[in-house]
Amino acid sequence: MxxxxxxxxxxxxxxxxxxxxxxxxxxxxxxxxxxxxxxxxxxxxxxxxxxxxxxxxxxxxxxxxxxxxxxxxxxxxxxxxxxxxxxxxxxxxxxxxxxxxxxxxxxxxxxxxxxxxxxxxxxxxxxxxxxxxxxxxxxxxxxxxxxxxxxxxxxxxxxxESVFIRQKTIPAYDLDELMSFFDSHHQSTYTVAWMDCLQRGRHLGRGLFMHGEHCRSHEAPQSQLIPPGCKGISIPFTLPFRALTPAGIKAFNSLYFHRKSRRTGYEISSIESFFYPLDALANWNLLYGKKGFLQYQFVLPRSTSRSGLQKILQHINSFGQPPYLAVLKLLGKGQGPLSFAQPGYTLALDFPIRPGVFSLLNALDRVVQKLGGRIYLAKDARMKKHMLWEGxxxxxxxxxxxxxxxxxxxxxxxxxxxxxxxxxxx
Ligand SMILES: Cc1cc2nc3c(=O)[nH]c(=O)nc-3n(C[C@H](O)[C@H](O)[C@H](O)COP(=O)(O)OP(=O)(O)OC[C@H]3O[C@@H](n4cnc5c(N)ncnc54)[C@H](O)[C@@H]3O)c2cc1C
CATH class of the missing domain: 3.30.465.10 (Uridine Diphospho-n-acetylenolpyruvylglucosamine Reductase; domain 3)
Incomplete structure (x- = not known):
């Protein structure tokens, strides 16, 4: 180097x-x-x-x-x-x-x-x-x-005008509701959703939709650049076991969903916690253990997003390989020949490396390919040539x-x- x-x-x-x-x-x-x-x-x-x-x-x-x-x-x-x-x-x-x-x-x-x-x-x-x-x-x-x-x-x-974000979290009990919030909040500056990929049946696609705006100066609670209590903590070494087990994640997802669902009003967050939550946790990747993890991020055209997301979630459920993090966003038009964005929904999934995960990702590739989507190059470590050239x-x-x-x-x-x-x- x-x-x-x-x-x-x-x-x-x-x-x-x-x-x-x-x-x-x-x-x-x-x-x-x-x-x-x-x-x-x-x-x-x-x-x-x-x-x-x-x-x-x-x-x-x-x-x-x-x-x-x-x-x-x-x-x-x-x-x-x-x-x-x-x-x-x-x-x-x-x-x-x-x-x-x-x-x-x-x-x-x-x-x-x-x-x-x-x-x-x-x-x-x-x-x-x-x-x-x-x-x-x-x-x-x-x-x-x-x-x-x-x-x-x-x-x-x-x-x-200030270093704070006024944000609101809205629970969505299924995929349709979650996606509908992106439409109804299309004018919000920032929109994103956390998805609980362990839900099945009528709660498939359950999640938390978040929207936010920069606080105007009169709305901001204080004016310092870095609000107190924002100092990062660090994971000191690779954990010898997988700190995040599927059972632990299931419990966490449920707790997170219900706790956040109870908060109905606006919350004020710092720029750091709204945009960069992982930056506060140095070496957060070590939480996945020695074998590490893969992030899989795809985008599907708007017209196929709903059916595609449903299929992807069903595949994840039937493979029994829950991602530890799933983040959904709505994208607009892209620009460059290799730019990732196209109008539609993008889902980023963090999968710990475990037996069977590559077969699952191959199955997800087939859904993405068939429905006219593509995989984000910045997150890719394994896609095959044809996915790139078709996507x-x-x-x-x-x-x-x-x-x-x-x-x-x-x-x-x-x-x-x-x-x-x-x-x-x-
Ligand atoms: C926690 C986390 C959250 C993330 N969230 C998002 C997100 O919300 N949205 C998103 O789009 N991405 C996201 N990413 C991905 C990240 O933003 C991109 O991968 C970004 O490109 C990384 O920048 P880097 O400086 O680390 O570049 P590297 O990872 O070192 O390189 C990325 C690419 O840029 C090229 N490159 C680097 N510097 C130059 C240069 N000077 N000239 C030409 N080419 C160059 C490299 O060759 C390589 O192809 C996230 C990543 C992490 C770890």
Whole structure:
């Protein structure tokens, strides 16, 4: 793994290796930032410019979102789109074209990038935006680091009056009710649902729907940046047993559902607890034990979402492999050829590695494929080539562009080779 502190150093590294892949903070769940040679970006993290009047930030791509937040929040700005962790780099977030709980209204991060500087595998620096090199710009957002190294980006920020979120949780007793809340709250800035995948029969798809808004200044209870009591705790080592057993999860789900269902009014949360609950628990992944876990995230078109989600939940039930976490969101339109989003519902499921889990995921793949869905590349560690090529109809366009920008196929990850993203296999 090699890191760099200047554009020249980055160019030298690219020039000296015949195969490599950029890596930010490694928060993607699979092998998209793994390969023989890794160009590590977090050392390249200078702030270039903040326009506090217009809310425009320019910084180097290795800057993490939590570093960005610590600078922009005091000026009254927030990220226009944020994933569920702030421990990712700006470059990694653009390369995955990450989405947040507001995708139905605000799209993915790429929509808010004004321009970016890309170091191509041939050593040229290209400025890319909606107007300059627009095809490259679109493809780099969500391009998984395969078209070049993002050096820096300029993004437009969202104005913020306080560091609090006014949120409400509504219980839904089945899948139809849960999905109907996304429709009835389409104007809410943030919407997301937690699903209890262990429910069957008439309670299949039971869950908790949450919607939230940034508090206006007069609604905020206090003004400090980090509310007290937000200090993180840490899992010190890999647990020798699976701390989260199916029976334990079942009990937890039931308790969680009923406790949250009793809260009928609005609650005020900090930005940290609303957007980044796992960031408070360092090494949370160790809770899954030595064998770890896989996250499986797919999106289905709106027209097939209901039947697809029902089938997926039934498969999970009949395989007896409960995911330990299931998060449902509604997405709007995507942009780039490899961007994940398409209008419809996305479900992210955390499965501990256990015998049979790969057969279950193969069965889920078949449902997703048949119903016109796709799997999120940032969460993928195992999908087969055909899932990519059927799920992402613009992948061919991406590969054509890659041939032009990277004729020697210098940028490749374990994932891109597994999926045939380096040259069109069909
Ligand atoms: C707890 C948790 C919650 C999450 N929630 C969400 C969510 O809500 N929504 C969502 O969309 N994602 C979510 N993610 C996924 C995460 O946001 C993405 O995987 C993100 O890309 C990780 O950024 P990173 O800096 O860790 O990049 P890495 O994981 O290191 O790399 C990701 C990809 O970006 C490429 N890359 C990295 N830096 C550059 C660069 N400078 N130039 C070009 N390519 C580069 C890599 O080659 C790789 O293909 C979550 C992840 C975690 C762990």
């Amino acid at each position: 090699r890191s760099f502190r200047s554009q020249e150093e980055a160019r030298d590294i690219l020039g000296q290796t015949d195969r490599c892949i950029p890596r930010g903070l490694g928060r993607s769940y699979g092998d998209c930032s793994l390969g023989e040679n890794i160009i590590s970006t977090p050392g390249f993290r200078r702030f270039i410019h903040l326009d506090p009047a217009k809310g425009i930030l320019e910084c180097e791509a290795g800057t993490s979102l939590d570093q960005i937040l610590s600078v922009i929040i005091p000026h009254g700005w927030f990220l226009p789109v944020t994933p569920g962790t702030s421990r990712v780099t700006l470059g990694g977030a653009i390369a995955s074209d990450v989405h947040g709980k507001n995708h139905h209204l605000h799209g993915a991060l790429g929509r808010h990038v004004l321009d970016l500087r890309l170091l191509t595998p041939q050593g040229h620096v290209l400025v890319c935006s909606k107007n300059e090199n627009p095809a490259i710009f679109q493809a780099v957002c969500g391009g998984m680091g395969l078209l070049g190294l993002i050096l820096s980006a300029r993004i437009s920020l969202m104005p913020l 992402y109809p613009r992948a061919k366009e991406f590969v054509e562009l890659k041939k032009r920008l990277d004729p020697e196929n210098k940028l490749s990850s374990l994932q891109s080779r597994r999926l045939g993203l380096c040259q069109n296999p069909y």
